[in-house]
Amino acid sequence: MTSIVKPPVKHPSLQTNALGLTKRDYEGAMSTLCAGCGHDSVTSALISAFWELDVPPHRAAKMSGIGCSSKTTAYFMKQSHGFNSVHGRMPSVTSGANAANRDLIYIGVSGDGDSLSIGLGQLCHAIRRNVNMLYVLENNGVYGLTKGQFSASADVGSTSKRGEANMNQPIDPCLLSMTLGATFVARSFSGDKAQLIPILKAGLMHNGFAMIDIISPCVSFNDHDGSTKSYKFTREHEVEIVHADFVPLRKEISAESNAAGGVTSVTMHDGSTVRFRRTAEDYDPTNRIGAYSHVKACGERGEIATGLLYLEEGSGGEMHTLNKTVKRPLVEIPQAELCPGSKALDELMAEFR
Amino acid sequence: MSGLNDFAFKIGTVNGTGSASANTMLMQSIFRMGIPVTGKNIFPSNIQGLPTWYEIRVSADGWNARPGELDLVVAMNPETLKQDIATVREGGYLMYDSSYPLPAELHRDGITFLGVPCGEMCVQSFVRDRDRVLLRNIIYTGALAALLDFDMTVVDELLNEKFAKKKAVLESNHKAVRLGYDFAKKHFACPLPFSLKQLDKTSKHILIDGNTAFALGAVYAGATVGAWYPITPSTSLMDAFKGFCEQYRTTPEGEKKFIIIQAEDELAAAGMVIGANWAGARAFTSTAGPGISLMQEFIGLAYYAEVPSVFVDVQRVGPSTGMPTRTQQSDLFSCAYASHGDTKHICIYPSDPKECFEMAPTAFDLAERFQTPVFVVTDLDIGMNDWMVPRFTWDDSYVPDRGKVLTAEEVAKAEKWGRYQDTGGGIPSRTLPGSGGKGAFFTRGSGHNLNAVYTEDSPEYQAVLDRIARKFRTAATKVPKAVIDGGGSDIGIIAVGGTNGAVTEGIALLRTQGIACDHMRIRGFPFGAEVEDFIKKHEHVFVVEQNRDAQLRSMLAIELGVPRDDMIAVLDYAGLPLTAKFVVDSVVHHVGLLAGVKA
Numbered sequence: 019m020t021s022i023v024k025p026p027v028k029h030p031s032l033q034t035n036a037l038g039l040t041k042r043d044y045e046g047a048m049s050t051l052c053a054g055c056g057h058d059s060v061t062s063a064l065i066s067a068f069w070e071l072d073v074p075p076h077r078a079a080k081m082s083g084i085g086c087s088s089k090t091t092a093y094f095m096k097q098s099h100g101f102n103s104v105h106g107r108m109p110s111v112t113s114g115a116n117a118a119n120r121d122l123i124y125i126g127v128s129g130d131g132d133s134l135s136i137g138l139g140q141l142c143h144a145i146r147r148n149v150n151m152l153y154v155l156e157n158n159g160v161y162g163l164t165k166g167q168f169s170a171s172a173d174v175g176s177t178s179k180r181g182e183a184n185m186n187q188p189i190d191p192c193l194l195s196m197t198l199g200a201t202f203v204a205r206s207f208s209g210d211k212a213q214l215i216p217i218l219k220a221g222l223m224h225n226g227f228a229m230i231d232i233i234s235p236c237v238s239f240n241d242h243d244g245s246t247k248s249y250k251f252t253r254e255h256e257v258e259i260v261h262a263d264f265v266p267l268r269k270e271i272s273a274e275s276n277a278a279g280g281v282t283s284v285t286m287h288d289g290s291t292v293r294f295r296r297t298a299e300d301y302d303p304t305n306r307i308g309a310y311s312h313v314k315a316c317g318e319r320g321e322i323a324t325g326l327l328y329l330e331e332g333s334g335g336e337m338h339t340l341n342k343t344v345k346r347p348l349v350e351i352p353q354a355e356l357c358p359g360s361k362a363l364d365e366l367m368a369e370f371r
Numbered sequence: 372m373s374g375l376n377d378f379a380f381k382i383g384t385v386n387g388t389g390s391a392s393a394n395t396m397l398m399q400s401i402f403r404m405g406i407p408v409t410g411k412n413i414f415p416s417n418i419q420g421l422p423t424w425y426e427i428r429v430s431a432d433g434w435n436a437r438p439g440e441l442d443l444v445v446a447m448n449p450e451t452l453k454q455d456i457a458t459v460r461e462g463g464y465l466m467y468d469s470s471y472p473l474p475a476e477l478h479r480d481g482i483t484f485l486g487v488p489c490g491e492m493c494v495q496s497f498v499r500d501r502d503r504v505l506l507r508n509i510i511y512t513g514a515l516a517a518l519l520d521f522d523m524t525v526v527d528e529l530l531n532e533k534f535a536k537k538k539a540v541l542e543s544n545h546k547a548v549r550l551g552y553d554f555a556k557k558h559f560a561c562p563l564p565f566s567l568k569q570l571d572k573t574s575k576h577i578l579i580d581g582n583t584a585f586a587l588g589a590v591y592a593g594a595t596v597g598a599w600y601p602i603t604p605s606t607s608l609m610d611a612f613k614g615f616c617e618q619y620r621t622t623p624e625g626e627k628k629f630i631i632i633q634a635e636d637e638l639a640a641a642g643m644v645i646g647a648n649w650a651g652a653r654a655f656t657s658t659a660g661p662g663i664s665l666m667q668e669f670i671g672l673a674y675y676a677e678v679p680s681v682f683v684d685v686q687r688v689g690p691s692t693g694m695p696t697r698t699q700q701s702d703l704f705s706c707a708y709a710s711h712g713d714t715k716h717i718c719i720y721p722s723d724p725k726e727c728f729e730m731a732p733t734a735f736d737l738a739e740r741f742q743t744p745v746f747v748v749t750d751l752d753i754g755m756n757d758w759m760v761p762r763f764t765w766d767d768s769y770v771p772d773r774g775k776v777l778t779a780e781e782v783a784k785a786e787k788w789g790r791y792q793d794t795g796g797g798i799p800s801r802t803l804p805g806s807g808g809k810g811a812f813f814t815r816g817s818g819h820n821l822n823a824v825y826t827e828d829s830p831e832y833q834a835v836l837d838r839i840a841r842k843f844r845t846a847a848t849k850v851p852k853a854v855i856d857g858g859g860s861d862i863g864i865i866a867v868g869g870t871n872g873a874v875t876e877g878i879a880l881l882r883t884q885g886i887a888c889d890h891m892r893i894r895g896f897p898f899g900a901e902v903e904d905f906i907k908k909h910e911h912v913f914v915v916e917q918n919r920d921a922q923l924r925s926m927l928a929i930e931l932g933v934p935r936d937d938m939i940a941v942l943d944y945a946g947l948p949l950t951a952k953f954v955v956d957s958v959v960h961h962v963g964l965l966a967g968v969k970a
Contacts, residue, residue, distance in 0.1 A: 076779075076807035079650075092813055092825070099804035101649060102815035103642065104672050110598075110639035114646025114654060115804065117596045117630045122650075122805050140642070143635040337630075344626040348595040349651035349803070351628055353771055356593040358619040360765040363591070367762045370577035371403060 022048035036072040044069045046096040051086060056208035056234030056249075057156050061093045063211050064125070064154070067218035068095060071266065078123045079115060083108040083137060086163055087129030087156035087234070106137025109144035112151050113337070119347040120338050123222060124151035131161050134170040134189045141191075145198040145227050150336040152221040152228045155191050156208070158236040159247035166239035177244035190317060195229040196310045196328055202228035203309075203328040204262075207252050208235070210324070217326050219264040224329075225287030226336040233322065255322045259298040259312065262326035265291040284329050292329060303329055376406050376431035378565035379438030380515075382445040383455045384508070387419025390447070393508035394425035395757070396529050397515060401429055402578050402759060403525045405570040409435040409872075410757050411948055416603065416695040422451045431570060435723075435758065436873035439952035442565050443518075445511055447489070453477055464563060466514065468507075485559055487514045492550050497543060506547040513551025520562035522569060523552070577762050581753035582657070584724035585683060586611035587763070588731025589655060590619060593771050594681075596654035597631040598643035600662060603695045604751040605685035608657035637662035641669035641682070648679045649814060651803040653735045653771070655681035660689045660702045663709065670744050671710030672816040677791070677799060677839070679738035679774070682706075683747040685754040688946045697946030698751035700868055701918035706746040707896050707926060713836065717846050718746040718896040722871035723753060725760040726894075733851060736772035741846050742801060750917070752948040753869040775800035779808025789822035797841025843897055850895025853902050857889035863909030864958070865938075867893045867916060867923055870949040874915055877954025884955075886962055888913075896926070903931045906938070913961070915941040915954060 024045060032040035044065045049058050068078065075097035082088035084105035091100045103111045108126050116124055133141050133155050144153070159176060161167040168176075171191070172184040195203045202224045206214040214232065221228035233252045235241050241248045246255075267289040282294040284304065294303050302308050309328040316323035344351070358366075373379075382397075384390035394410065401408040409428045415421035428438040443464045446455035452467065459465050459482045467473060469486025478484075489510040493503045516526055526548060534541035555561055586608050589597070599609045609631060616629040634640040640656045647654035658666070663684050673680045686702045688694035706718050717737050721727045727749060738745040777800050782788045790812040791799045802810030812823040820831035821838070857878075866874040871892055878888045891905045906912055906927065914924040921940035928935035941957040943949050 074807070076811060077805060079804045097807075097811050099802075099811050100813040100815075101646070102813065102817065103645075104668050104816055107638060107642045107669065110634065110642025111646035111649070113632065113639075114596065114598060114643030114648075115650040116646075117598075117632060117643065118647040118650035118652030118654065119803075119805060139635055140639055143639065147632070341630050342625060342627050343630050344622060344628050348628065348630065351595065353593045356595065356620065356628065357591050357765075357769070360767050362619065363587075363763060363765045366587075367577055370579045371399070 022050065024048050035069050037074060039069065041065055041069045043097070044075060044095050046093045049090070049093045051089065052238045054237040055086070056158065056232075056236070057087055057090050058093070059208040059211065060154065060156055060214070060232055060234055061090050063214045063218055065094050066211070066215050067222060070215070071219055071222060073123055073222070077121070078125060081108050081112040081115070081124060081126040081151075083128055083132040085129040085132045085161075086236075087127055088132055090156070091127050106132050106135070107140055108132070109137065109140040109149070113144055113147060113149050116149055116151065116337065117348070119349045120150070120343065121347045124149075125154065125222065126151055127154045127156065130155065130157045130159060130169040130171040134191060138170070138189070142194070142198055145195055145200045145229070148201065148226045148336045148340065150226055150338070152218070152224070152230065155229065155231045156234040157191065157231050157247070158234050158240050159245065160236050160240040162236050162239055173246040176246040177242075179239055179242055181244070191229060191231040192313055192327055193310060196306055196313075200229050200328070201226040201330040204228070204230040204326045205233070205322070205324045206230060207233045207256055207324060209249060209253065210256070213258060213261065213324065216262055216264040220262060220286070220292045220326060220329075223264070223286050223288055223290050225331070252322060255320060256324050257298075257316060257321045258325050259301050259316065259323045260303050260325035260327065261295040261297060263293045263295070265293060284331050286331055292326065294326065303327060306330070373442045373565040375566060375568055376429055376570060378442040379426065379428040379440070380443035380445065381424055381426045381441050381455075381458065382447065382511070383422065383424045383451050384447045385450070386415055386417060386421050386423035388508070389505040390423065390425070390508045392533075393512045394427070396526070396533070397512055398427055398757060399529055399578065400516075400521055400525045401427070401567060402573050403529070404522050404567055405573050406567055407431060407433040407435070407572050407759055409759060411437050411752070412756055413947065414696050422448050429567065431572070433572070434872065434876045434951070436876050437948040437950050439950045443563070445515065447507070447511060456482070466511065466518075485518070487511060487551065487554055489551070492554070493547075496546065496550060502543055506543060509544050509547035510551035513548035514555040515551075516548065517552045517555035517561045518559060518563050518566075520566040520568070573759065575762055576759050578757045578759055579724045580607070580755055580757050581721065581724040581727040581749050582608035582685065582755060583611040584727040584763070585731050585747065585749070587615055588728040590615045591765060592653060592732040592735045594653040594655055594735060595629050596643070596647040596652045597629070597656070598634050598640040598647070598654065599631070599656050599658065600634050600637045600640050602637070602659045602662050604687050604755045605657040605659050605662070605683065607755065608683060608685065637665040638669065641666035641680075644680045644682070645669055645673050645678050648738070649804070651776070653739070655683060655735075657683040657685065659685050659687045659695070660705065661692065663702055663705050667710045670716070671712060671714055673744045674710060674714045674716065674839070675712070676814045676816055677742040677801070678814065679742050680744045681734045681738050681747065682744060683749065686748065686750040694946050696751070698869070698948055699917050699944055699946060700750055700870070701922065701944065702748065703867070703916070703918065703922040703926060706748050709744075715843055715897070716744050716746055717741060717850060718748050719851055720748050720868045720894050721753065722868055722892060723760055724758045725763065727753065728763045730851065732769060732771070737846070737849060739774035740772050740849070741798060741842055742774060743842070748868065750869050774798070777802050777810060779806050779810055782808050782810035791819065791821045791823055791835050791838070793838050793841070796845035797838050797843070798845065799838070847897035847899050850897065850899065852899050853894055853905070854892045855889070855901065855905060857887070860887040860889045861910040862886065862888040862913070862958070862962070863891060863905055863911070864888050864913045864915060864954075865891050865893060865905070865923070865927070870915055870917060873949035873951045874954055876951035877958070880951055880955050881958055884959070886958065888958065893923070898927070898930055902927070903933075906931065906933050911961070912938045913941050913958060914938050915949070917943050917949060919944045
C-alpha cells in the first residue's frame with residue numbers, strides 16, 4: 019500500500035501561533051499505524067510542541083531509522099525535510115547532517131528495537147558526542163512490524179502475547195543516557211500529554227543531546243495482561259518524580275506557576291527556562307548521581323519514574339562547541355573561503371621535497 | 372642492468388626503531404640530487420619489534436615500479452639476515468652490522484659482504500640508550516652515502532632541516548652520519564659499480580603519498596566534513612585532511628571551517644557522510660576493505676535514496692583482516708557492486724598521488740552531479756608510499772559541480788516538482804533541508820515513487836529503479852576516460868590503478884624483445900565507450916590486476932558483454948607492488964603459447 023495524504027482542511031477558527039500557522043500546518047501524512055498506537059499520541063504531542071514553540075517547519079529536520087516509531091516522522095511537519103535511514107543508524111546520519119548544518123532543529127524518532135539493540139552503539143556515541151538533537155525513543159518493549167518479539171527494553175518477567183516470559187535484563191534508556199553523560203534525560207508516557215509536551219519543548223530547545231524515553235504501548239502486540247509496557251500497567255505504575263514546565267524566553271513568568279513549593283529553575287541556552295516542581299522529596303534533577311540512584315530505585319520497586327529526570331544546561335557543550343566549529347553552518351561557507359587557491363598550493367609544493 | 376643512477380637497494384630493519392625516518396631521508400637525498408627515485412615501504416602490522424623493509428629504486432629514466440632485483444641489501448635485522456642475504460642479486464652486495472661476526476653458514480658465494488659495525492660504533496660514541504638505537508640507522512645511512520656517492524651537502528641539509536629545533540639531536544646525527552661515511556670510505560672501494568650522480572630531473576616534481584594527496588585535493592574541492600574510523604592503510608588520509616584543514620581552514624580566532632568526526636565504527640562513518648551530504652556539505656570517508664564491507668548497507672541507502680557521498684577505499688590485502696599492511700586490488704567488486712539489491716556505483720581509479728589529488732574534485736563533482744556514492748579506489752602502495760610525481764597545480768577558476776540543487780524559489784517556479792523525476796540523463800533534482808517552500812521531501816530507503824512518496828506499487832517502484840539505471844549510463848560518459856597508449860598492435864594490455872608504472876615499464880621492455888603491445892589504463896566505472904572499443908580492436912587482450920579472481924576482467928565481461936575467457940588474466944596478488952618483470956614474464960609466456968597454437 020502507498021502512503022495516505024491528509025486532505026488539507028483549514029478551519030477558520032483554528033488558533034494560529036506567532037508565525038500565523040495553525041497546528042494543521044505542522045501535520046504530515048496520515049498515520050498508517052494501528053488504531054490506538056501510543057506513537058500517534060507522541061506524534062500529536064510533537065505537533066503541539068513545534069507549533070507552540072513557533073518553529074518554522076522548514077527549519078526542522080526529522081530523522082529516523084526503521085520500525086513503527088521510525089515511520090512516524092512522516093506523520094508530522096510535511097514541510098520539513100525528513101530522513102528515514104536504515105535500522106539503528108539514525109544517530110550517525112543526524113550527526114552528519116548536524117555537522118554540515120548546525121542551524122536546523124534536529125529531531126530523531128526511534129524505538130526500543132532501533133535504539134537499544136541494533137542501534138545501541140550509535141545511540142551511545144551520539145550521546146557521548148553530545149549532538150544537538152532531540153532523541154525521541156518510543157518505547158513499547160516489543161518488535162511490532164515483525165509481530166511481537168521482545169525488545170531489549172522488555173522487563174524481566176514481562177510476557178509476550180503468547181504468554182512467554184522475557185528472561186533477559188532490560189536496558190533502561192534513561193539510566194543508560196545518564197551514565198554516558200547525557201545532558202538532558204527524560205521519561206514520559208504517550209498517554210500523558212500534559213507532561214509530555216513541556217518536556218518535548220524543553221528537549222527541542224536544549225543545547226545538546228536530549229533523550230526522552232516515552233512509554234508508548236503497542237496495542238497489537240504488547241498491551242495485554244502480563245506486559246509491563248501496556249497502557250494499564252503504565253498508568254498504574256507511573257510515578258512522576260519531577261514535573262517540568264517549559265517557559266519560552268519571551269513569555270513572562272507568571273506568579274501562579276511560581277507559587278508552588280519546591281521549584282527549581284534551570285535557564286536554557288536560548289534564555290528560556292525549565293521550572294521543575296519536585297513531587298518526590300529531595301529529588302534534584304540537576305544532580306546526576308542523585309537522579310540516577312532515584313530512578314534506579316524506582317525501577318527496582320516496579321515503578322516507572324517519569325518527568326524531566328536530569329538536566330545539565332550550559333556545561334561542556336554540544337558537538338560543535340567541542341569541535342570549535344564556526345558559528346555559520348558549514349553548508350553556507352562559499353567555495354572561495356574553503357579552497358586555499360593556486361598560490362597557496364605552489365607554496366605548499368615546496369615542502370614536499 | 373644496474374649502473375649510474377640506475378639501481379635498487381633495500382634496507383631490512385626492525386620496526387619501531389626509527390629506521391623509517393632514516394630511509395625517508397635516503398630517498399629525499401636522492402630526490403634532491405635531481406635523480407628520479409621511488410620508495411616502497413614493506414612494513415608489518417605491528418608497532419614495534421617485527422621485520423620491516425624499505426626498497427629504494429633509483430632510475431634516471433623515471434621508472435617507478437617496484438624493482439625486479441636488488442643490487443644492494445642492508446641487513447640490519449638479525450632475524451631476517453638469512454632471508455635478506457638470499458634476496459641480493461647475483462654479483463650484488465650485502466651490508467650487515469659487523470658488531471657481531473657473521474655466522475659462517477650464512478655466507479653466500481657470488482655476492483660481496485660489507486660489514487659495518489653500526490652497533491659497536493653507536494655504543495662507543497653515544498651514551499643514551501635511545502641514541503644507541505636510533506643513531507644506528509643514521510650510521511648505515513652514512514655508510515650508504517659513501518658507497519653510493521651521495522652528495523653530502525644534501526644529506527647535511529636534510530639533517531639540519533629535520534632537527535632545526537633540536538640542537539643536541541642535530542649534532543649527534545651529524546656525528547653518526549660521519550661515522551658511517553668515514554668507515555665505508557676507509558674500508559671499502561667507494562663508490563660501488565652502481566652509484567648516484569647529480570641530475571636535473573626532479574625540480575618540477577614532489578615526493579608525496581596518495582593519502583596526503585587526496586586529503587589535499589579534498590580541501591581544494593571544498594569538502595568540509597570528514598567522518599572515519601581508523602583503519603590501515605587509510606588512516607593517514609584523514610590525518611592529513613585534518614592537518615591541511617587546520618592550516619587553511621582555521622579562523623584567526625581559532626574557529627574551524629570543517630569538522631572531522633572519528634566515528635564509533637565504519638557504519639557510523641558512512642552514516643555521517645550520508646547525513647552531511649544530504650544536508651548539503653561535501654563530506655567523505657576514508658577506509659579500507661573491511662570498512663567497505665561494514666558500510667554496505669548505508670551504501671545501498673545512498674544509492675537508492677540518491678544521496679551524494681564519497682568513499683575512499685585504500686585497498687589492502689583481503690579477505691577478512693588479511694594482511695593489513697600489504698597492497699592489493701581486491702575490492703574492485705565490493706566497491707562497484709556494493710550493497711544488496713540492484714546496485715552499481717561510480718568508481719574512479721587513480722594510479723598515483725597526482726591523480727589522487729586531481730581526482731578528489733572529480734569525485735565530489737560526480738557524487739553531487741549524479742547524487743550517488745562515488746568510490747575512489749586506491750591501494751596501500753599509492754596511499755602510503757612516497758611517489759615522485761609532477762608538482763600539483765590548481766586552476767582557480769574551478770567551480771564545484773553541485774549538481775541539480777534547487778532553491779525554494781526554483782521549486783516554486785517549477786510547475787510540478789518531484790524529487791526523483793528525471794530532469795535529463797536520468798538525473799533528478801534535489802533540495803536541501805532548511806530550504807523551505809514546497810521543496811521538502813522525505814528521504815527513505817524504502818520503496819518510493821518519482822515524487823519521493825512511499826510506495827509499494829510495482830510500476831511506481833520500477834520507474835525509479837529504471838531511471839537510476841539511466842543515470843548510471845549517463846555517468847559512463849562523465850567518469851575519467853581511460854588512458855590509451857600505442858595503437859596498431861594486436862595485443863592490448865588493460866590495467867587499472869597503481870600498477871601503471873609496472874605495466875608501462877613492462878610494455879617498454881616487451882618492445883625491446885620485439886613484442887609490441889597497446890596499453891589502456893582504466894580510470895573510471897561505469898566503463899566508457901573507449902573501453903569496449905579498445906577490447907574489440909585487439910585480438911589478444913591481457914587484463915593485469917592485483918587480485919586472485921580477475922575481478923576487473925569479470926567486470927569488463929559483465930558490463931560489456933565480452934566473453935570473459937577471451938581476455939587473458941594476469942594476476943599478481945601476493946601483497947607487494949607489481950614489478951615490470953611480472954608483466955613481461957606473463958605476456959611472454961602467453962605469447963609463446965599463442966605462437967605454439969598458431970604453429
